[in-house]
Amino acid sequence: MTGRTDLRRKPERAVDDRDAIHDVLDEGLMAHVGLVAGTGDQAHPVVIPMLYARDGERLILHGSPASRLLRTAKGGVDVCVTVTLLDALVLARSGLHHSMNYRSIVIMGRATEVIDHAEKVAALDRLVEHTIPGRTSQVRAAHDIEVTGTTVLTLPLAECSLKVRTGGPVDDPDDVDDPAWAGLIPIGVAVGEPIPDNAASSQTVPGHVAFWARGPGQLNGRPAPDGETT
């Protein structure tokens, strides 16, 4: 961790633990990728939601070569990639003590393009596996023209911070006898029944679809592979 991602506000919420950082990145589905567009007086921030995957100590991003964000980032511009998981609403006895329990990763750095064909194929597979574990073995391999027509970037996790809030509300001592309900409303990723397309092969739901889930099991209401409900 270096200066730019050191937490200036509420440093007690910082977690300097590679495993914890990996866990949050592996649980997340979507990153918000920021860069500076324009130059001089025209410089302004742009923040775009993107799929991502973690591959060891680097993040993988991809997109069309025509994408402004990927085109700019390829040129060696600094990016900031933020992944946020919401765990609970925190209800206190005064408005300003309301909060959220969350885990949030901020990665700053310079993304570089992956050129090697085999490395690009592996990175694109990681993107699919990140979102839907077990999926790549179910679909055809990427055609060469698809790989060529896709820009893949990697960003090292070197300059990376994790900020976490856990626990219940923290009220002013004068407020603790107020009659308002206080506590947590846990939130997570809900999963609905899979909706097959019309093909005959889609009418039987395979395990990697039926058991897809993210985060705490008690929240998503999905069956576990072993038949338990946890």
Next chain:
Amino acid sequence: MTGRTDLRRKPERAVDDRDAIHDVLDEGLMAHVGLVAGTGDQAHPVVIPMLYARDGERLILHGSPASRLLRTAKGGVDVCVTVTLLDALVLARSGLHHSMNYRSIVIMGRATEVIDHAEKVAALDRLVEHTIPGRTSQVRAAHDIEVTGTTVLTLPLAECSLKVRTGGPVDDPDDVDDPAWAGLIPIGVAVGEPIPDNAASSQTVPGHVAFWARGPGQLNGRPAPDGETT
């Protein structure tokens, strides 16, 4: 007739767009706020997750006056605020046709500080009501010192776009007979059982907590206020 003249001839679509933008912002819980930190060669993007609320045609943000982001934004720096809702994983028969159904708002502009005390109080109430409707009437009013010690910013929704993907996978014609399962896995906001703190007044769960939900009812598993499960 081109698409652009079409839009000019159907100004009612602009109204529809505003409603859709408002709906997405009202459903979201968290924004990712980007700005350019540093100057010259040191300029780099920073993206921070923040609570927000919509108040008509403006967005409200808040934080400690010590927060780097709010301090910088107060100075009149351009910000980019992005709110993304994930609706489904899209599973296709090839890796690169996998996608997400989502609704994403990008707002660019210059945030200005709210100075007027009464206006700040109203904005802070909006932030609580945005996250937990019905909550402000349950908690004490903000103390003057809390309002003074909080920075409130507003950002007009003038430069604002909504991007939406809906529908099923779009496969290559050559792939449609492949045996892979294809379709959607709907996702949304799961809600767990509220966890009260230890106070006696928290042992009975009030309606604004018991029925808190966000997004499609069939996904979050929460009871509806009328007792139905939809």
